[in-house]
Structure formats: C-alpha cells, structure tokens
Amino acid sequence: MKKTVIITMCLLLAGPVFADDFTKEDTERWMAQFEQVAAEGRRLWTSPEIGTNGVACAQCHPNAANTHPETYPKFQKQLGRVIQLWEMINWCIRNPLEGEELAADDPRMIAMQAYVHKERRGVKLNPGKH
Amino acid sequence: MSNKTLNGRRDFLKATTSGVIAGMLPVSLVRLAGATESDPEFTFAYISDSHIQHIKGAEFVRNWDRGLIRAVAEANLLEPKPDFVVFGGDLAQLGTKAELDHGAEILSGLNYKMRVVMGEHDYYLDLGEYWSDLYGEHYYSWDHKGVHFITLNSIITYDDWTFDRWESPERRMNEMAGLDNPNGSPFMVGRKQMKWLKKDLSKVSRDTPVVVFSHSPLQKIYKGWNFWTEEADDVQALLKRFDKVNVIYGHVHQIQYNQIDTIAFTSVMSTAWPWPYPESYAQAESHLPILTVPMNRADPFNERDATGWQFMNMHTGRVDLEFNLYNNNNRTVAFNHEKGHPEDTMFSNPKERTPTQSHF
Numbered sequence: 033m034k035k036t037v038i039i040t041m042c043l044l045l046a047g048p049v050f051a052d053d054f055t056k057e058d059t060e061r062w063m064a065q066f067e068q069v070a071a072e073g074r075r076l077w078t079s080p081e082i083g084t085n086g087v088a089c090a091q092c093h094p095n096a097a098n099t100h101p102e103t104y105p106k107f108q109k110q111l112g113r114v115i116q117l118w119e120m121i122n123w124c125i126r127n128p129l130e131g132e133e134l135a136a137d138d139p140r141m142i143a144m145q146a147y148v149h150k151e152r153r154g155v156k157l158n159p160g161k162h
Numbered sequence: 163m164s165n166k167t168l169n170g171r172r173d174f175l176k177a178t179t180s181g182v183i184a185g186m187l188p189v190s191l192v193r194l195a196g197a198t199e200s201d202p203e204f205t206f207a208y209i210s211d212s213h214i215q216h217i218k219g220a221e222f223v224r225n226w227d228r229g230l231i232r233a234v235a236e237a238n239l240l241e242p243k244p245d246f247v248v249f250g251g252d253l254a255q256l257g258t259k260a261e262l263d264h265g266a267e268i269l270s271g272l273n274y275k276m277r278v279v280m281g282e283h284d285y286y287l288d289l290g291e292y293w294s295d296l297y298g299e300h301y302y303s304w305d306h307k308g309v310h311f312i313t314l315n316s317i318i319t320y321d322d323w324t325f326d327r328w329e330s331p332e333r334r335m336n337e338m339a340g341l342d343n344p345n346g347s348p349f350m351v352g353r354k355q356m357k358w359l360k361k362d363l364s365k366v367s368r369d370t371p372v373v374v375f376s377h378s379p380l381q382k383i384y385k386g387w388n389f390w391t392e393e394a395d396d397v398q399a400l401l402k403r404f405d406k407v408n409v410i411y412g413h414v415h416q417i418q419y420n421q422i423d424t425i426a427f428t429s430v431m432s433t434a435w436p437w438p439y440p441e442s443y444a445q446a447e448s449h450l451p452i453l454t455v456p457m458n459r460a461d462p463f464n465e466r467d468a469t470g471w472q473f474m475n476m477h478t479g480r481v482d483l484e485f486n487l488y489n490n491n492n493r494t495v496a497f498n499h500e501k502g503h504p505e506d507t508m509f510s511n512p513k514e515r516t517p518t519q520s521h522f
C-alpha cells in the first residue's frame with residue numbers, strides 16, 4: 033500500500049521514471065545472499081578461527097542462545113555506556129576466545145551478526161532490556 | 163523420619179548457608195549427629211564437566227583449567243571429609259590422551275576416593291578406551307552405608323552413527339562435541355547396559371535407597387542439545403519400583419531438578435562454563451521441569467560466574483545438594499519430605515525470585 037503511494041508520487045513528480053521496483057525473484061536472490069552470509073556466520077560461530085585458544089562461540093552459546101540481539105543497543109554496566117551488539121561480540125572474542133577484536137564492518141563480524149539474528153528471528157525488539 | 167535426622171538436615175543447611183555469608187572456608191560443615199545405623203548420614207562431593215581443552219604442546223585453555231583446579235582445592239578443604247568424590251563426565255573436550263591425562267592429573271590432587279562417570283567428550287574419540295585405562299569400567303555399581311549406587315554410561319548412541327558414518331575417530335568426536343550440531347545423535351544407555359541395569363537392580367530390595375549417576379539427564383528435556391536420554395522412560399520404569407531413587411546428572415552445565423514418581427533428579431554445574439537454558443533458544447520447544455528455579459544468568463564479565471561444584475548430604479535415602487558457585491551466592495536444593503520433591507531452600511517461593519533468574 034505504502035509502496036504504491038510512493039511509486040505513484042514518484043511517477044507524478046518525476047514523470048516516466050520507474051522507482052526501485054522489485055520482483056519475487058529479486059527477493060529470493062537477496063534472501064539467498066543473506067542466508068549465505070548467515071551460514072558463514074554459523075561456520076565462524078562453531079570454529080576456533082576467531083580466537084587463539086581453540087575455543088568457539090558455540091561452546092557457550094549453542095544456537096547462538098544467550099546473545100539476545102533484540103536487547104541491543106543496551107547499557108552494559110561493566111563498560112559504563114550503551115553499546116551495540118558487535119561491541120559485546122568483541123568482548124567475547126577478546127576474553128573467552130583470547131582473540132583480536134574485529135572492526136564493526138569486518139565481513140566476519142557482519143556474518144556472525146547475521147547468524148545471531150537469524151537464530152533469534154521472530155523475537156520482539158526490546159532495546160535496553162536486561 | 164526421626165527428629166534427630168531433621169536436625170541433622172537443618173544443621174547441614176544452616177552450616178552451608180552461613181559458610182557462604184561468611185565467605186570463608188571450610189566450604190561446608192556437616193553434623194553427623196542425626197545418623198543412625200538404619201539411616202546413615204554421609205556426604206560426598208560432585209565435580210563435573212571440566213572440559214579440559216588442549217591447545218598445543220603443554221598449553222591448555224587456561225579458563226577451563228582454573229575451574230577444575232579450584233574445585234579440587236575447595237573440595238579438599240571440606241570438613242568433615244566427604245566419603246568420596248564423583249566426577250560427573252566431560253573431563254576432556256575432545257577426548258585426547260593429552261586432555262584426559264591433564265584432567266586426571268588435576269583430579270589426582272583430590273584427597274578422597276573417586277568415582278568417575280563417562281561423558282560424551284571423553285568417549286567419542288576412541289570409544290572410551292583410554293578413559294578405561296585411567297578409570298576402569300564404563301558402568302558399575304557398589305554399595306555404601308546401606309545405599310545402592312549405580313554409575314551409568316548414558317552417552318552411547320546408535321551403532322550406525324558410531325561405527326559407520328565418519329571417516330575418522332577425530333571427525334566423530336568433533337561431530338558429537340558440538341552441542342547444537344544437527345549431525346549429532348541422541349544419547350542412549352543401549353540394550354546391553356539396560357539388561358545389566360535390570361539384573362543389577364534385581365538384587366536390590368525395594369526400600370534400599372538408590373542413587374544413580376549418569377552424564378545425561380535420564381529424562382527428556384530438550385533433544386536438540388541432548389538434554390535427553392533416548393530410553394529415559396524405560397530407565398525410569400526400572401527405577402521407580404524403588405521407594406527412594408536419586409538421579410544425579412551432569413552434561414547440562416546448569417541447575418535443574420525434578421521429581422518423577424519416586425525418582426528425584428538433580429543436575430550439577432560445570433566447572434568450565436554455564437549453558438543457556440533451552441527455553442532461551444527461540445526456535446524450538448523444550449521442557450525444563452517446572453519445579454526448577456533456574457540459576458542466575460551468567461555475568462559475561464566474570465569468567466567463573468555460573469560455574470562451580472557440589473557438596474552433597476545423603477540421609478533418609480535422599481540427597482541434598484549445595485551448589486558451590488564460585489562467583490555467586492551458593493544455592494541449596496534439598497529434598498522436601500512433606501512435598502515429596504527437591505526444592506530450592508531460598509527461592510521456591512516465586513515472590514522471592516530475582517530478575518537475574520529470568521532466562522529468555
């Protein structure tokens with residue numbers, strides 16, 4: 033509905049230029065892209081390669097449970113500020129895995145977040161919750 | 163149930179709780195005054211799931227080592243001395259000789275007789291062969307002060323998974339080591355051991371207290387993470403013929419307890435790391451016993467939080483557990499004889515619960 037309105041407005045304002053429209057094939061393709069990245073996230077999650085001591089995230093977080101992505105951003109008292117999910121991921125990389133932190137836009141960080149969110153799909157957003 | 167026994171129990175609870183408040187060792191004090199010949203009272207300690215993990219050469223994951231070293235050191239301070247210590251399985255992470263040897267060396271610091279349970283992480287590399295060199299039979303029973311004790315190997319699985327599926331023992335071990343691995347396989351006792359169990363129990367009289375040590379829960383909680391034993395119903399059917407049965411299990415790395423007929427179930431903690439309760443996995447249904455008041459959610463900023471070991475008091479055929487939590491208030495789960503099930507002595511009233519006990 034909303035999309036139709038936007039498209040109509042674009043048509044009215046800009047003449048015969050088509051706004052970004054997409055097909056079912058497009059969404060399937062994009063979903064497949066997401067699934068591929070999430071699968072890479074799962075691979076990293078269960079592999080020791082993110083750290084230096086052989087420990088993997090999945091050892092303590094089976095199915096990425098207890099990562100609560102829906103509660104971010106949230107205040108972490110130990111860090112004294114409101115943080116994003118990736119910062120907490122870095123905490124666990126640095127500590128139990130004795131590894132090097134990843135940049136927020138590192139493809140591995142994005143893949144792990146894709147996996148975490150996928151395992152948590154359907155849970156209501158609840159930013160700030162503890 | 164005599165008053166004397168109740169006093170003994172209360173003293174146990176009081177002593178353990180005040181030990182916590184004072185924050186000092188010896189960890190726990192027990193009065194044995196309530197013990198009578200027909201109702202002996204004794205104690206034992208329970209350490210489990212240390213997951214000793216080899217890195218390379220002489221290096222092991224420091225975090226897991228610390229958990230086990232601490233349990234051994236604290237258990238040695240118990241006064242009076244426990245009659246024995248049980249290790250509840252998953253001594254190693256990937257079942258290698260290096261890991262089992264390193265773990266066994268730490269455990270050898272215990273000043274007590276030990277009983278050892280097989281965990282899947284000890285087993286699936288060589289099907290328990292090296293473990294046997296260290297600890298002997300995979301399942302066995304013995305009698306102690308009028309109580310019949312049974313140790314089961316509850317982590318075997320279907321033969322086609324164990325023998326026909328993997329190109330190497332290392333691969334097999336790795337596949338079973340991933341808790342949430344969809345290529346895993348459900349834990350089992352197996353027909354041979356079921357037969358043995360039946361025969362073993364046939365010599366025991368109905369009113370003899372029975373205590374079973376298994377690695378996996380002998381009840382069905384969540385199959386996806388093997389909080390589960392395939393023949394749980396059959397094992398329970400064999401056990402519930404006895405008036406007082408207690409099942410103590412590891413594997414779950416969290417506090418769980420339950421009562422099914424005459425069988426009281428209680429889990430033990432890991433010395434290495436805690437696990438989420440299965441209900442915190444949003445994509446699957448699970449069945450945590452409703453009796454269970456969960457442990458606190460772990461503080462990720464404290465590596466020993468939600469890990470620990472147990473001290474147990476056996477009397478009137480039931481086991482009371484004190485969870486010695488390294489970085490949290492201890493918890494006591496004791497058998498409530500009026501209600502007929504184990505209960506948390508502090509938090510059984512829902513109003514007393516804390517926000518940290520909510521898992522989502």
Ligand SMILES: [Fe+2]
Nearest residue numbers: 211252413432
């Ligand atoms: Fe374990």
Ligand SMILES: [Fe+2]
Nearest residue numbers: 252281282413
């Ligand atoms: Fe286990």
